[in-house]
Amino acid sequence: MNLFHFLIQARISSYFLSRARSYFLFAIFVGLLGVKVDVWANDHFEIVINPSVSEVALSANSLRSIFSMSLKTWPDGTKIRVFVLSDDDQLHKAVSKGKLNVFPYQLRSTWDRLVFSGTGQAPVKVNSIEEMLEKVANTPGAIGYLWRANINENVNVLQIK
Amino acid sequence: MKMLTCSRLNSYFGNPSKWVAKGVILLFAIGSISAQAQESPAQKQSELIKPLNKRLKSIDLLAQVAETEVSSVTEKPGLVSTAMQWLRSTDRPGDLQFHGFVSQAYITTSDNNVFGNSDNGGSFGLTEAGFNASVRPLPRLQLSAQVLSRRAGEGSSGMPRLDYAIIDYQVYAHEANQFGIRVGRLKNPFGFYNETRDVAFTRPSILLPQSIYFDRTRNLGLSSDSVQLYGDAAIFNWGTFSTQFGVTLPVVDNRDTESSLLGLVRPGSLNREVSYIGRGIFETNDKRLRLGVSGIWLNTSYDPNNKLNDLIGSGALQFTPVFFSAQYNTERWTLTSEYAIRPFHYNNNFGVAEPTARGLNGLDFVGESYYFQGEYRFTPKWEGIVRYDALFTDRSDRDGKDWVAESPTRRSGLAHSRFAKDITVGLRWNVTPQFMLRAEYHYVNGTAWLSGLDNPIDLRTGRPFDTDQHWHLYAIQASYRF
Numbered sequence: 001m002n003l004f005h006f007l008i009q010a011r012i013s014s015y016f017l018s019r020a021r022s023y024f025l026f027a028i029f030v031g032l033l034g035v036k037v038d039v040w041a042n043d044h045f046e047i048v049i050n051p052s053v054s055e056v057a058l059s060a061n062s063l064r065s066i067f068s069m070s071l072k073t074w075p076d077g078t079k080i081r082v083f084v085l086s087d088d089d090q091l092h093k094a095v096s097k098g099k100l101n102v103f104p105y106q107l108r109s110t111w112d113r114l115v116f117s118g119t120g121q122a123p124v125k126v127n128s129i130e131e132m133l134e135k136v137a138n139t140p141g142a143i144g145y146l147w148r149a150n151i152n153e154n155v156n157v158l159q160i161k
Numbered sequence: 162m163k164m165l166t167c168s169r170l171n172s173y174f175g176n177p178s179k180w181v182a183k184g185v186i187l188l189f190a191i192g193s194i195s196a197q198a199q200e201s202p203a204q205k206q207s208e209l210i211k212p213l214n215k216r217l218k219s220i221d222l223l224a225q226v227a228e229t230e231v232s233s234v235t236e237k238p239g240l241v242s243t244a245m246q247w248l249r250s251t252d253r254p255g256d257l258q259f260h261g262f263v264s265q266a267y268i269t270t271s272d273n274n275v276f277g278n279s280d281n282g283g284s285f286g287l288t289e290a291g292f293n294a295s296v297r298p299l300p301r302l303q304l305s306a307q308v309l310s311r312r313a314g315e316g317s318s319g320m321p322r323l324d325y326a327i328i329d330y331q332v333y334a335h336e337a338n339q340f341g342i343r344v345g346r347l348k349n350p351f352g353f354y355n356e357t358r359d360v361a362f363t364r365p366s367i368l369l370p371q372s373i374y375f376d377r378t379r380n381l382g383l384s385s386d387s388v389q390l391y392g393d394a395a396i397f398n399w400g401t402f403s404t405q406f407g408v409t410l411p412v413v414d415n416r417d418t419e420s421s422l423l424g425l426v427r428p429g430s431l432n433r434e435v436s437y438i439g440r441g442i443f444e445t446n447d448k449r450l451r452l453g454v455s456g457i458w459l460n461t462s463y464d465p466n467n468k469l470n471d472l473i474g475s476g477a478l479q480f481t482p483v484f485f486s487a488q489y490n491t492e493r494w495t496l497t498s499e500y501a502i503r504p505f506h507y508n509n510n511f512g513v514a515e516p517t518a519r520g521l522n523g524l525d526f527v528g529e530s531y532y533f534q535g536e537y538r539f540t541p542k543w544e545g546i547v548r549y550d551a552l553f554t555d556r557s558d559r560d561g562k563d564w565v566a567e568s569p570t571r572r573s574g575l576a577h578s579r580f581a582k583d584i585t586v587g588l589r590w591n592v593t594p595q596f597m598l599r600a601e602y603h604y605v606n607g608t609a610w611l612s613g614l615d616n617p618i619d620l621r622t623g624r625p626f627d628t629d630q631h632w633h634l635y636a637i638q639a640s641y642r643f
Contacts (some may be wrong), residue, residue, distance in 0.1 A: 071339070112360065113356065116359075120355075122260065
């Protein structure tokens, strides 16, 4: 009886093993399609801040509050100034989905609600990666994001806990 | 994007060509339901560049130049955008910002008038424009103001008015927890859409669901002079609960509000009395689920003008609606529903002299409204919407028959003025992030939310001149923002 069970199990497992790679790929594929996490992209960008900001690490919740424009000051009381790329920019999408865990259209509607009800401000839109680097490097209290390849010594990378 | 994902798998796992084939099939199956929104060719290029970055780290400069080019593709140079560039410039003292919008709609109806004489060949009667400025002189202090012009039928002339003017001080802030106070003329926070209802970009459709966002009493609902406390609190790791509570003086001194609350534009005026408004919204951290409840306690009273032989007395009325809101967001779908229960209470001082005012005395009824709405993003540029929206002026008399029975001679055939059920389908095209076009169709059964000013009442009979129960509405709209 046990042997019989074992044989059946062995058959089943060999059947599945032969397809294991397939199922594995399948699962990854579904994951890549359905879930919004761009795993590979996460490795290629960072949240960057102006060197005047004393923070080195921030919680994911705080980061979301900052990009939702509801948290307006750094812990030392200075102004936070948020810089973003256009809604349809690839880096903006990667940061929204990968780091903030929201879709770009949701950020847009959050900002619109603030601006047109008078209860907040929108982040400042920059038109290029170069401009992002330049603004974050030169604006006190600035926060933004960059591809790793574009980061230089004029900005600090902020760790997200 | 999806093709790229396939090819990336290809290179990682050797030669799984059959998996690519399966993947493509899966892609079509999932793609239409929940997959990632489509990417434009410009972004495909930028994704292609990223692997390059990885390999060519030593040639950072090259990659940087390439990416910069791609990023700048999205920004189209144009006369208007160049002109607007100074408005968007970032190097201003105090983080001064300017924003604004202009929208124009064309509306045509089979019967009944919406925003002008729409049933007679259509009308360009709905024009909205706004301009706002905000400044942060101190890290926690914000000043902001908006001027709004709205031309919409007989109810709104287009005369610019002060929409909001706010002093906002954030008293406390730590991570996702904040607490602050606002003083000035504030937008009334109720439901999901009220505060930004005049900004076409923030609306799901050209006409908001009229059962809840009445356009005929809009001035009453829109903004009021108030003191408001607000706070955000993180709820464990689930999300954020945001609350607002305000003590207000409502804006009631306008013809549309009078005609809605008192049946007609009266010679006297409505008084502004202390009223209250509050809202709480829970939002999960990924903003997928949003749940809200809002309430208003509106007080107003009527001052008759005796010199002009006013026929109604100095009555008072209370309007105490409660709104429940729910929304679920995915990459492609946004599902929204709101429900409102709207109790009205009129006291006994309105007098009995005039036939159309007699009904106001001691009037006590509860209205009910709700809608279900689905928005679908085919691509980030193209969106569709379907909605069912229902309004009952008196929820104990949903077909209006009891109301007719109270005064059969005057009200026969007007039961349809006590309800409205609206089926809407629409399409939106985000041509650029700044410019949007859309079109929609409504099939409406009932006339409860029609403006009495656009569809006047015959004073001799107390009946509208010409309204029909079943009607169609077509609308198109163009909107620009900065």
